[in-house]
Amino acid sequence: MNASNETARFLIIDDHPLFREALHSAVQMAYPEVDTVEARTIAEALDILADPKPFDLALLDLSMPDVHGFEGLLQLRTRYPRLPVVIVSGHEEPKVITEALSYGVAGFIPKSARKSDLAFAIRSVMEGQIYVPETYESRPPGDEELDRADMVQRLAKLTPQQLRVLQMLRQGLLNKQIAYKLQVGETTVKAHVSEILRKLNVYSRTQAVIEISKLDNADLFRDQTGF
Structure with missing residues (x-):
């Protein structure tokens, strides 16, 4: 967090309102006093991040309406390299997870995860770990x-x-x-x-x-x- 006596501040970037609500609920389970801000597009997220008040974590859906593939993640990582970004995606293929990790994300959480698992993953990342699903097996890169x-x-x-x-x-x-x-x-x-x-x-x-x-x-x- 920004400081030990400050409320955690998260940015949820997802174009589906129901899943934004689900993520907000999972975040509150992990940090009851959390301050969450929501963005429906990458452009909106970048505008929000221009605010001088920093965020502790960004939760990003890969499939956003105003970008292709990993473009949104790349924009966030390029403009705000110190901001930890966790991918929360419906695409759970090992190839996608491996590529996301190559961009330096702080974790990858499948959208199919239960709320309690989402909360556990968020806490793990905030404690400095890189979270990946238990089913993910890292292989030597070809x-x-x-x-x-x-x-x-x-x-x-x-x-x-x-x-x-x-x-x-x-x-x-x-x-x-x-x-x-x-x-x-x-x-x-x-x-x-x-x-x-x-x-x-x-x-x-x-x-x-x-x-x-x-x-x-x-x-x-x-x-x-x-x-």
């Missing part, structure tokens, strides 16, 4: 997993503005269109693109989009993201 982890580390080097530019590149926007959306000059956009390619160690916009798309687990998220 070449593909190592490549993905390497790309995650490169993505973490991007600034928030560069991340926004990268998202727009994935949408197929031209420099002129990106400049209009960000209200900056095309020269600034070109500079951002050059830095993105350098940091990701790729040689073209197309290659950058292809490499980032590999991180999406599109087959697992397509139903909820439309990607």
Whole structure:
């Protein structure tokens, strides 16, 4: 917590009101005096986090309406690297858990968990542990997993503005269109693109989009993201 005499402050990021309520209930079971704030989108969460009053923990659903795959998690980790983030997801496949852990999350809680298990997981994370389901078995990473982890580390080097530019590149926007959306000059956009390619160690916009798309687990998220 922020201090021993302060109330814990949690941010719940989920677009489903019923599950936000369920998470709030589980959090209160773990910390009866907790102060919870809710966000329905990643954009809303980022606005809330701009508040100077810090949060002790963020509970994040991976499938959010305004991002694809792990983009929301990446934005949170890039802008607020000191904020512990716990994934609470309906996607419980080991591959998804492994990738989430590669982004440096503080834990992964399945949405199928009972309220008492949710509360236990939250307490464990607040005590400094990394929580994963008991059924999760960590395996030595293969070449593909190592490549993905390497790309995650490169993505973490991007600034928030560069991340926004990268998202727009994935949408197929031209420099002129990106400049209009960000209200900056095309020269600034070109500079951002050059830095993105350098940091990701790729040689073209197309290659950058292809490499980032590999991180999406599109087959697992397509139903909820439309990607």
